[in-house]
Amino acid sequence: MFIDIPTALEDALIGLPLPTWKLDGSFLAQSTMERYRSELAATPQLEETATTLRHALTEEGGGYAVLRLGNLAKALSADDDRFLRLATAFAAEVAIPFSPFPRWPLWKDIGVKVDKDPGKSSGIGYNAFHMDLVNGSLPPDYTTLLCVRPDPLGGGPSILSDPHAAVARLSENSRALLAEPAYHYGTFFDLNGVGEECKPFPVLDGSDPGGFVRFTAKMLKRSELSRAHAEAARELAEELVRGQVSFMLQPGDYLIVNQRRLLHGREALHSGQQAVPVADRRLLLQLFLRAGASSGPAA
Template sequence: MFIDIPSELEAALIDLPLPPWELDGSSSARSTMEEYRTELRATPRFEDTAASLRHTLTRAGGGYAVLRLGNLAKALGTGDRFLRLATAFAAEVAIPFSPFPRWPLWKDIGVKVDKAPGKSSGIGYNAFHMDLVNATLPPDYTTLLCVRPDPLGGGLSLLSDAHAAVARLSGNSRALLAETAYHYGTFFDLYGVGEEYKPFPILDGSAADEGFVRFTAKMLERSDLGRAHADAAQDLAAELIQGQVSLMLQPGDYLIVNQRRFLHGREALRSGQEAVPVADRRLLLQLFLRAPADVSSAA
């Protein structure tokens, strides 16, 4: 699932000055994506790399990829020029967009020791979930670009094949998960993701590997669920953990997750975060992607 950038492509990208992106509402403007695509497809081996990325994200048994942009990050830093390249790669998968008015495209996920530990910016275990689980149109892809890993060595990224986990459940559990009985979280100050979905089914009835598995383990603690539905969700949580894979993102690693296939989470950061200067703490940048309206995932 790791995709290296060929050396000749890296050399060409370092010297490629892409223009700033423009937005059309909350999404990257078509003109920006077309300009990026034109520039990048003129570089050696870009099309092969982009095709490998798309295939890894959508093939049978696939659903996540780590694009290794570390050498580009070293050469360019992690400022605007580097982010334009990362955005251009993302645009080869689907349409970059931001559901948060506060963040024009990329959202910072740093470390705040006073946050609830299980939050994305907290220091504790962040259990398996899909992003914007309670939206009628959640992002098709969630992506995380590593600027700095935890300097103390914690914070492994966790991934699990949601449909494979569902397939291991009993028929009774699957039937309960398909009922419109689940709810989680709040819904405000968002755009581009439809309306609030409450209550919702965890399984939407789509064929295997196609539909969202609308799950967040946080609903087990923060939602008032009936016993049978809670037990079925707990069974799914256990199967997700049983099938999980973990990886440590390095500077410049770009993790892209197909939310119709995989759920994600994070191990706890190592203790002692209070003593780490804010400027040295783990930092990820998040970007969401929307597949074209006529397909469930990029081809």
């Protein structure tokens, strides 16, 4: 779902006096959320746009949306504080913005590092299907990516896939293996708002039909799994690729993904990144969201 911002709303947002945000621990402060919502509520066609956004993220068959904020990005500059406040305000219409990483600001830069592991988010290779913070007992309900600059060489389209549909296409034996707490991936330290470490964890919890499919294809290469459990995970990874959708994010596009509905990833960037100046390389900003008032700082 790609959502264009009505012209009247764009015009009103350009001059909107949103204050600098405040945090309550790792979460956007309630006072900031209330101020942002109050300011947005006074703009034309905001409620219709916000309702469309929420429906795209939560209704049957949905799970993601791309807000086309490109004109606002041009008017305000995509990495300007005023533009980031607007993007944060839109995010707050969906859920509670927060940062699980105390060492990072609310919005985390995801640039391109040619000497990084190619499969990482800031690498130049294929970033396989995954959910963010997969090994936390309370992963973010939403992961979001704001495009400041796409790959100037034309690579790196975003990919999404429905893990529940992919699981339904697997054999009963594979689903049984994925339901066993036999999987693990990554480290877990210096994190806020994502619960306790799950190690090991099941890919399929089974307790909540609308719950997370705790999956990252990266564990196939970076975790020691039994042959049977690895094969079941590999089959799921193949089904995810079979059911994927892909698209290119343009400057100002704001991708919001419901992690209970979809997994995300990225195709490889175009070859030749070493020749692209750092200041011109692909740049995304990442923000996480927690659904529900009960999931704020007290959680």
